[in-house]
Amino acid sequence: xxxxxxxxxxxxxxxxxxxxxxxxxxxxxxxxxxxxxxxxxxxxxxxxxxxxxxxxxxxxxxxxxxxxxxxxxxxxxxxxxxxxxxxxxxxxxxxxxxxxxxxxxxxxxxxxxxxxxxxxxxxxxxxxxxxxxxxxxxxxxxxxxxxxxxxxxxxxxxxxxxxxxxxxxxxxxxxxxxxxxxxxxxxxxxxxxxxxxxxxxxxxxxxxxxxxxxxxxxxxxxxxxxxxxxxxxxxxxxxxxxxxxxxxxxxxxxxxxxxxxxxxxxxxxxxxxxxxxxxxxxxxxxxxxxxxxxxxxxxxxxxxxxxxxxxxxxxxxxxxxxxxxxxxxxxxxxxxxxxxxxxxxxxxxxxxxxxxxxxxxxxxxxxxxxxxxxxxxxxxxxxxxxxxxxxxxxxxxxxxxxxxxxxxxxxxxxxxxxxxxxxxxxxxxxxxxxxxxxxxxxxxxxxxxxxxxxxxxxx
Numbered sequence: 001x002x003x004x005x006x007x008x009x010x011x012x013x014x015x016x017x018x019x020x021x022x023x024x025x026x027x028x029x030x031x032x033x034x035x036x037x038x039x040x041x042x043x044x045x046x047x048x049x050x051x052x053x054x055x056x057x058x059x060x061x062x063x064x065x066x067x068x069x070x071x072x073x074x075x076x077x078x079x080x081x082x083x084x085x086x087x088x089x090x091x092x093x094x095x096x097x098x099x100x101x102x103x104x105x106x107x108x109x110x111x112x113x114x115x116x117x118x119x120x121x122x123x124x125x126x127x128x129x130x131x132x133x134x135x136x137x138x139x140x141x142x143x144x145x146x147x148x149x150x151x152x153x154x155x156x157x158x159x160x161x162x163x164x165x166x167x168x169x170x171x172x173x174x175x176x177x178x179x180x181x182x183x184x185x186x187x188x189x190x191x192x193x194x195x196x197x198x199x200x201x202x203x204x205x206x207x208x209x210x211x212x213x214x215x216x217x218x219x220x221x222x223x224x225x226x227x228x229x230x231x232x233x234x235x236x237x238x239x240x241x242x243x244x245x246x247x248x249x250x251x252x253x254x255x256x257x258x259x260x261x262x263x264x265x266x267x268x269x270x271x272x273x274x275x276x277x278x279x280x281x282x283x284x285x286x287x288x289x290x291x292x293x294x295x296x297x298x299x300x301x302x303x304x305x306x307x308x309x310x311x312x313x314x315x316x317x318x319x320x321x322x323x324x325x326x327x328x329x330x331x332x333x334x335x336x337x338x339x340x341x342x343x344x345x346x347x348x349x350x351x352x353x354x355x356x357x358x359x360x361x362x363x364x365x366x367x368x369x370x371x372x373x374x375x376x377x378x379x380x381x382x383x384x385x386x387x388x389x390x391x392x393x394x395x396x397x398x399x400x401x402x403x404x405x406x407x408x409x410x411x412x413x414x415x416x417x418x419x420x421x422x423x424x425x426x427x428x429x430x431x432x433x434x435x436x437x438x439x440x441x442x443x444x445x446x447x448x449x450x451x452x453x454x455x456x457x458x459x
Contacts, residue, residue: 010031010033010034010037011037013031013034015030015031015034015035015038016034016037016038020038020042047392047394048392050417050418050422051391051392051393051394052394053366053393053394053395053396053412053413053414053426054394054395054396054411054413055394055413056203056236056237056264056267056268056413056415057266057267057273058266058267058268058269058270058271058272058273058415058416058417059415059417060415060416060417060418061272061317064320064324065271065272065317065320065321068313068316068317068320069272069311069313069314069316069317070313071313071316072086072311072312072313072316073311073313075311075312075313076309076310076311076312077090077113077309077310077311077312077315078305078308078309078310083312086312086315086316089315089316089319090112090113090312090315092319093113093277093315093318093319093322094109094110094111094112094113094277094279095107095109096322097239097263097277097279098111098253098279100243101235101239101243101252101253101261101263101279102252102253102254103253103279103281104253104281104282105282108283109279109280109281109282109283110279110280110282110283110285110286111277111278111279111280112277112278112304112305113265113275113276113277113314113315113318114262114275114276114277114278114305114306114307115274115275115276115307115310116264116266116273116274116275116276117156117234117236117262117263117264117267117276118154118156118159118276119276119305119306119307120262120263120264120276120277120278121156121157121160121197121232121234121236121262121278122156122159122160122163122164122306123262123278123290123304123305123306124232124260124261124262124278124280125148125157125160125164125166125194125195125197125232126164126290127232127259127260127280127285127286127287127290128148128194128195128230128232128259128260129146129164129166129194130287130289130290131194131230131259131285131287132146132193132194132195133146134287141191145167145192146165146166146167146192146193146194147166147167147168147169147188147190147192147193147194148160148161148166148167148168148169148193148194148195148196148197149169149171149180149185149188149189149193149195149196149197150168150169150170150171150180150196150197150199151170151171151179151180151184151197151198151199151202151209152170152171152173152178152179152180152199152202152203152204152401153170153197153199153202153203153234154203154236157170157197157234166194167192169188169193171184171185171188172401172402172403173400173401173402173403174402174403175402175403175404175405178202178204178205178207178357178400178402179202179205179207179209179210180198180199180209180210180214181210181213181214182210182213182214182216182217183217185214185217185218186217186221189218189221189227189229190227191227193227193229194230195229195230195231195232195259196214196218196229196230196231196232197231197232197233197234198210198211198214198231198233198234198251199233199234199235199236199238200233200234200235200236200237200238200239200242200251201235201236201237201238201241201363201364204368204398204400204409204411205357205358205368205400205409205411206237206358206360206363206364206366206367206368206411206413207358207362207363207364208238208242208246208249208251208362208363208364211231211233211250211251211252211255211258212249212250212251212255214231215231215255215257215258218231218257219257229257230257230258230259230285231255231257231258231259232258232259232260232261232262233251233252233258233260233261233262234262235251235252235261235262235263236262236263236264236267236276237264237267237268237364238251238268238363238364239261239262239263239264239268239269239277240263240264240265240267240268240269240270240330241268241334241363241364241365243327244327244330244331244334245331245334245335245338246362246363253281256281258281259280259281259285260278260279260280260281260285260286261278261279262276262277262278263276263277263278264276264277265277265314265315265318266314267415268334268364268365268415269318269321270321270325270330270333270416271314271317271318271321272313272314272317273314274310274314275314275315275317275318286304290304291304333416334365334416337365337414337415337416337418338360338361338365338414339420340365340414340418340419340420340422340423341360341365341366341367341412341414342359342360342361342367343420343423344360344367344412344414344423344426344427345358345359345360345367345369346359347427348367348369348427348430349369351430351431351434352372353371353372353375353376353377353434354369354370354371354372354375355369355370355371355372356368356369357369357370357400357409360414364413365413365414365415366411366412366413366414367411367412368409368410368411368412369409369410370400370407370408370409370410371408377434377437377438378437378438378441379434379437379438379441379442380408381397381408381409381410382397382408383437383442384397384410384430384433384434384437385397385410386442387433387436387437388429388430388433390433391429391433393426393429395410395411395412396410396411396412397409397410398411412426
């Protein structure tokens with residue numbers, strides 16, 4: 001390549017012939033094309049998103065989303081007076097989601113976009129606390145010991161409880177019971193319970209908790225005690241799956257006790273990172289003390305998010321997905337993903353050394369399994385995950401914390417952008433990895449039970 005009549009190559013440039021700066025700014029600028037290439041080269045070392053079967057997040061985005069994201073890169077979602085049409089698109093998304101989740105009045109409820117479902121979950125939790133505290137003050141009762149009931153939840157609820165001074169009563173998993181049940185909820189609720197949080201798509205096993213049964217149990221509890229305990233549904237993943245492919249499951253605003261729901265647009269909502277959503281059943285379910293009026297951005301604006309400045313791109317992309325796919329499009333996409341997950345589960349089960357914990361048929365697209373107790377193998381599941389990385393596959397292996405005995409499980413998530421051909425390649429690579437580890441064990445004759453015992457002692 002020539003530049004101004006002279007030979008030039010970006011990899012012969014001075015910036016390419018020395019280590020890239022890591023700890024401080026250099027004094028002089030560099031050629032932007034060279035620096036872009038150097039950074040892109042480093043990013044090649046990251047995993048291929050389509051082979052990342054550990055993440056819930058969407059990794060396959062069409063060219064139109066890339067264009068919309070580019071057009072919105074300079075739009076600050078919080079500045080609604082400057083970007084009124086973008087604000088209108090956000091409001092449309094809230095109304096569409098409220099309708100999707102069977103709000104009694106989807107055009108006149110309240111909700112907002114967030115940076116992800118974790119922020120949305122915390123907003124739902126804060127609304128529960130404020131309503132509980134207000135009621136306790138009216139009754140002349142103390143407000144210093146709020147508690148929240150959950151099943152096995154992801155880290156955001158632990159953060160919420162710590163940050164906002166709430167006792168988290170997380171129902172532990174037991175042998176053959178991995179989810180919250182009405183019986184376990186009723187063991188823990190009392191007058192200080194600000195709410196119960198069932199999960200529609202548990203992080204660890206992909207299963208849905210039975211929101212309706214829990215709601216029915218709380219109805220009966222209220223009749224017996226007079227204590228009215230609301231529900232917030234953490235539908236981070238299932239909120240954009242169940243309405244399309246499991247519409248008969250009653251989990252949403254069809255249940256009067258459900259006061260708020262959070263969901264993640266950048267998971268099964270098919271949108272790019274990072275957008276989440278929270279919707280309240282009625283405007284009254286979001287306490288006025290949590291709403292701030294901001295007037296220094298050009299006009300009077302109400303705000304009730306934890307974060308502030310962020311790109312409008314993911315929100316606009318969410319609207320694009322809603323309009324492009326419609327209900328039937330989402331259903332077709334997610335049903336295809338379910339089919340791939342079921343196929344993987346069936347093939348894994350045929351290998352004879354695994355117990356299937358979740359078969360992919362009734363909740364999120366994917367599958368989870370553990371090694372059989374009597375499996376005669378020379379590896380554990382962590383070894384298998386590491387071996388699969390050689391072919392680029394990311395497969396989550398982690399402890400399932402069960403009362404008295406932890407077990408290690410593997411979980412595969414199937415998202416839009418995955419095909420049956422890729423599923424078959426995955427299975428072929430899994431079989432090759434197992435064969436290799438059997439012939440070349442990473443630890444000498446250490447079976448998976450011993451490995452799990454040593455892991456348990458270390459935690």
